[in-house]
Amino acid sequence: MSDFISGLRVAAATMVLCVGGYTAIILGFAQVVTPATANGSLVTNGDGKIVGSRLIAQAFTSPQYFWPRPSAVDYDAAGAGGSNLSPANPELTERAAALIAAYGGATEERPIPADLVTASGAGLDPHISLEGALFQVARVARARGVEPSAVTTLVRNMAYAPGAFFTDGRIVNVLELNLALDAELAAPADSD
Amino acid sequence: MDHATVILFIVGGTALLSLPLGAYMKWAMDPAPGQANRWTALFQTIGGASADQNWKRYLVTLLVFNALMFTVTFVILATQQWLPLNPDERGALDPTLVFNTAASFTTNTNLQHYAGEVSMSYLSQLAGLMWLQFVSAATGIAALTALARGIAGRPGLGNFLMDVQRASFLVLLPLAVVVALLMVLGGMPMTLQGSAVATTLEGAMQTIARGPVAAFLTIKQLGTNGGGFFGPNATHPLENPTFWTNALAMVAIILIPMACVWMFGRIVGRQRHAAVIFTVMTAFILVKIAGAVIFESAPTPAFAELAVSEETGNLEGKELRLGATTGPLWAVLTTATSNGSVGAMHDSLNPLTGLMPMAGMWLNATFGGVGVGMINMFLYIVVAVFVAGMMVGRTPEYLGHKIEAKEVRFAILALFAHAVLILGGTALFAATALGQTTVQDPGAHGFSEILYEFTSAAANNGSGFEGLGDGTGPWNIATGLVMLLGRYLPIILPFAIVGSLMAKRRTTESAGTLGVEDATFGTMLGLTVVIFGALTFLPAAALGPLAEHFSLP
Structure with a gap:
């Protein structure tokens, strides 16, 4: 006791x-x-409205924006999760094939970077690889009626190595990239 | 930069940090008689009596305190809908889930059959779960301290309530404050505000769950707890915003388990012996890390027929900002220790990569959980010393204690219980609808999902192949019971061994005594771990990950 x-x-x-x-x-x-950052790295627009979190992927489907990695939870930031599929599961093949079609196809000469067809652990990965962004430049430039080289320059300027000299690849934050696109390479007026 | 550099920095750097921490933990946990540190008086006031306890008394106090821990958290979870600090109005939880979760966090497992941001109020997360992340880890450190005192030949094992306060207030709390502040600086959220609602650039509504993440995450890592604030754990960008928070988290995962070995060495007064144990443990994790990184660099089999460029190997279930190496590295570290947090989805690892975390949990002693990992290794040491003694025809002795049939029987019983809990549970659920209806992937991979879940519960790890639909009543109850047995049997039986050793006269070591400070002993210990730990599980591995690997196209 x-x-x-x-x-x-x-x-x-x-x-x-x-x-x-x-x-x-x-x-x-x-x-x-x-x-x-303590309150969730929220991003506000000019009117002070919250447009998302810098750390949380949001859905982008229109051609004038860069698209994020696929999400097993449809970008639900109140119920995150991965696909948990085994790497041999045929559902992964089907999902990747559908995404390749949505991106307008991929060939041996121009393969699609893996991050664009794989879902992240939480389904909220805010980044795509530099290669994944460059893969989309032509579509974005066409939709916005701007020179591809201008978009490429923007992408390259915003790409960074997440672990400095510890990491080889470079990545881009999709929300920040799309905000920069709207600010610097404005979309056609009728898209609003 | 290549994989090896990242691995060297994280594992090597933490090993260096663990040396001074081990010395500090000896000072904090086991102040020399007569030089009681200045906190002793304060802890005596809070905990009442501080008299030395024998092994039975110490064990009873430990179990009573753990029962109290379970009860408090059970009540908080079961009544969260009426309690404060619930800005997002989380509702009532299923009773079997409350049982499973209270058992899971009391036993330092943190198996989660719920998603934090969906089900738990902030009060449940902080006062229910985060509190247990401190005191369950403190229980493990206290148990190891007591065991080491017994082996060192002290008359008593110390006082549990003193030890649990020392571990909570002098070891875990100061470390947690430092690491949590670094996590905050690294961009992790720490707020009591409810979810934010955003209007995305394309005009959709997005609800963004957040909360007091930095505090929770830090003690989850330091105390080998592993339970995430969010469902997908440290793959969630708000629970692991950058490469740097990820690296710091991996250091936090292995730091205290490593330091526990040095603390043990200092209490028993044999630091070279501790160095041999440390080397054996490190060898095991390095082999597993090498295996995991190599296996995971293989491309995703599902994309074999598609024009996909896979520079960095399998990316399903992984986060780009954390770097390509860290998924498999984290998977090994979190299961070599009994942490169980994840930095990549284990279910989506390549089959042979998935075998590495399972092997870590089957052994559960290559650093292992805070305190209890070293206790598990003590069981292997008892067996190794006994077998070695028999082989050379000498009376087996360990640090001046005669190891006889009784001690070995207890050690084997504890190691055997681990195997029975895993293989028995897996057999039951794999052979019946209890488990068969809950697997996500067909065939061998589904078997792996069930095997992993019982392995994780018995090893008090808490990670999972999360494709498994484990939120059912039978899963909640079965894994809840396995976690309780998997926690307390490997504490009770080693205490009984030490109690038996203490009752015997100590022998003096002579030239004829088997040394425990050389490479021969290290090799013997490593072989014992492989033979007793790994071979038990080889048939199960053949049915799961190995079968899946060899059936790949």
């Missing part, structure tokens, strides 16, 4: 310090020092 009473006191002490105190310290620090 004395074990139980003492145990209760230790439980209460850990609850106060490890839950209350710890949460308060981290929360206070985050809200003061990094309020933007």
Whole structure:
């Protein structure tokens, strides 16, 4: 019985310090020092309306925007998840074939980069590879009526290596890229 | 930069950090008699008596405290719909899910049959689950400290309630504050505001779940807990925003399990022995990492007939910002320790890659969970010393303790229980509708899903092949029971071994005593782990991952 009473006191002490105190310290620090990322890296437009999170993929289907990686949960940021399909599962083949068709086909000479046909772990990967962005440049330029080279330049300027010298490939944030497109290479007026 | 550099920085860097941390943990957990550190008086006031306990008394206090932990969290989860800190109005949870989740977090497993952002209130996440992430990890560190005191020949094992406070307040809390602040600086969310609602560029509504992620994630990693704030764990961009938070998380996963080995060495006063154990454990994880990285660089079999360019290997279930190496690396680290958080979806790993995390959990001692990993290795040491002694015809001794039939029987029983829980559970669910109706992928892969789930529960890991529909009543109850047995049997039986050793006269070591500080002992220990740990599971591996690999087109 004395074990139980003492145990209760230790439980209460850990609850106060490890839950209350710890949460308060981290929360206070985050809200003061990094309020933007602490609240979910939200992105607002000129009118102050939230258009998404820099860290969360959103659906893009119109040709004038770059498209993100496919999502097993249809970009549901309130219920994230992956496909969990085995890499040999025929459903993966079907999904990839459908996506290749949506992208206007792929050939041995111009294969589609793997990230555009594979779903990420949470279905919310905000990035595509640099190659995945370049694969889409022609379509975006055509839809916007601008020079492909202008779009390519924008893509290359926004691509970065996520782990500096630890990583080989470069990636682009799709939402930021599309916002930059709208700002710098405005879409035709009738698309709004 | 190639794979090897990332691996070297993470594993090697953490190994270096673990040395001073091990020394610190010895100071914090086991202050020398007469030099009790200044916190001792405070902990005595909170915990009441601080007298030394014998092994039975220590064990009873541990179990009573763990029962209390389970009860508190069970009540919070079961009543969350009426409690505060619930901005998104999460509703009532299924009773079998409440049982499973309370058992899962009490046992340091963090198997999750729910998705945090869908089902849990912020109060449930913080006061229910994050609290257990601290105290269940502290329970493991306390148990190892007590076991080491017994092996060191002290008259008593110490006092559990003192040890659990030392581990919570002096080890876990300060480390968690430092790492969580770094995670915040790395861009991780930490807010009590409810979900944000965005209007996307194409005019759709997107609800974005968020919350006090940085605090939760950090102790989940440091305490080998592994339970994610969000359903898809550390693949979620808000739970792992950058390459750098990912690297820091991997360091946090293996740091304390590594330091536990050094703490053990310092308490028993044999640091060279600890170095041999550390080397054996490191060898195992390096082999698994090499295997996982190589197997995962193979292209996705499903794309064989399509014009897909796969520069970086299989990308299904992986995040681009985390880099190509880190999916398989994380998969090995999280299962070599009993962490269970994921940085890539294990179900979508190539079949042979998926075998590496399973092997980690079958052994469960190549660093293993905080505290308990070293305790599991102690079981292998008992067996190895006994077998070696028999082979050379000497009385088996370990650090001045005679190892006899009784101790070996307990050790084998604990190792055998692990195998029975995994293989028995898998057999039952694979042979009946209980499991067959819940697998996502057909054939050998479906068997792997069931095998992985029971392995993860018994090893107190918590990761999963998440294609499995494990949110059913039978799965909740079966894995809940397996987690409880898989946690407490491998604590109770080693305590009984130490109790038995303490009751005997210690022998003095002589030239004839089998050394435990050389390469021969390390080799013997490694072989014991392979033979007892791995071979038990070879038939199951053949039916699951191996069968799937060889049936690939």
